[in-house]
Amino acid sequence: MVNCYPSKYHYCYTYVLAAILACWSLFAHANERDSLQRPQPVIPAISANTFSETRSFPEIDRQLAMQMMPAPANGLFTAAYLDSTNQPDPVTNGYREQAKAEFLKINKENRYVDALTPDDLNELPIGLSKRVNNTKVEIAISNAIFHPTYAELTVYAKVEIPQNPKEIFFGLKGLKLSYSGGIVGDAKLVLLGNVPIPINGGTAAVTLKGAMDMQTGQGLDLTYVTMDCNGFKELGITAEIKFPRTMLVPLKSDGERNMDSTAYVKADFHTIASDWNDILVELNLPAFEIAPLKGVGFHIKNAVFDFSDIRNSPNVVYP
Numbered sequence: 001m002v003n004c005y006p007s008k009y010h011y012c013y014t015y016v017l018a019a020i021l022a023c024w025s026l027f028a029h030a031n032e033r034d035s036l037q038r039p040q041p042v043i044p045a046i047s048a049n050t051f052s053e054t055r056s057f058p059e060i061d062r063q064l065a066m067q068m069m070p071a072p073a074n075g076l077f078t079a080a081y082l083d084s085t086n087q088p089d090p091v092t093n094g095y096r097e098q099a100k101a102e103f104l105k106i107n108k109e110n111r112y113v114d115a116l117t118p119d120d121l122n123e124l125p126i127g128l129s130k131r132v133n134n135t136k137v138e139i140a141i142s143n144a145i146f147h148p149t150y151a152e153l154t155v156y157a158k159v160e161i162p163q164n165p166k167e168i169f170f171g172l173k174g175l176k177l178s179y180s181g182g183i184v185g186d187a188k189l190v191l192l193g194n195v196p197i198p199i200n201g202g203t204a205a206v207t208l209k210g211a212m213d214m215q216t217g218q219g220l221d222l223t224y225v226t227m228d229c230n231g232f233k234e235l236g237i238t239a240e241i242k243f244p245r246t247m248l249v250p251l252k253s254d255g256e257r258n259m260d261s262t263a264y265v266k267a268d269f270h271t272i273a274s275d276w277n278d279i280l281v282e283l284n285l286p287a288f289e290i291a292p293l294k295g296v297g298f299h300i301k302n303a304v305f306d307f308s309d310i311r312n313s314p315n316v317v318y319p
Contacts, residue, residue, distance in 0.1 A: 049296040056177075061268065086207075099192070100169070100171045102140040114230075115229050116128060121153075133278060134278050155189060156171045157225050157227070171189055187226055187228065206240070235272070236271045236272050238268075241266060245291065249290075267286070279306075284303065285300040286303075
């Protein structure tokens, strides 16, 4: 549920979204009829004296293609469409596949412990499992390098979520476990690559921002999980919420529609939650129009993105 409350009025964003969808449905059919009756533009013929030259820049084209998301064919952010526009690099994909293999082995042999101790490192992999508010989080210790006073571990985490892709994976190389007990330093496992998640039937998408290299720890302040010797502690999320252009169209500073097909109505947010089902953040949406309804702009401030099963925003005033 997403709630909205501008500074002058208090109301539920669900009502705004419902009104947007109603207008969208009402005007879509009219626009479709108009488009069928609209005359097609006449393309002038190229004269024999016209000079043309075609040049190819494959590397530039490849880089631009990786940065732009074309409009989905059906107008919605389906899971298949988001997957096709978010291909992880080979290194990140290799980490994910390794994590899946470790969890498969741990589950098959039921190799779980209640708490991580140095004595548990004799035979790997081993796992820790915890369920918090219906969110299941598993941690796998897959490899250990032994030093005089500590062991250096490779660790993966898997968080089960109700939305596609159902499982998201985290990892960290170089986690230090002291032989006297306890983890030395930070224990942040970074999300392995960006993860797009369709919500509300594809009328919006949330993309979790992840790191590309768990070896160097780059991206520790993006999306991550923290752990101790008993397993999962908390979830840090850096993400972007985005709406398809067939629903909402961004406006430029002069109030005109942004006709760039790669421009979307979107907002970034960061939060820390006790688990996946406790996400509650405030965000602002930039100026936009409902796709079929031209000339009527909206600007939503202090919207509440609510995935929490246990909390409500204290600023939401219900009728």
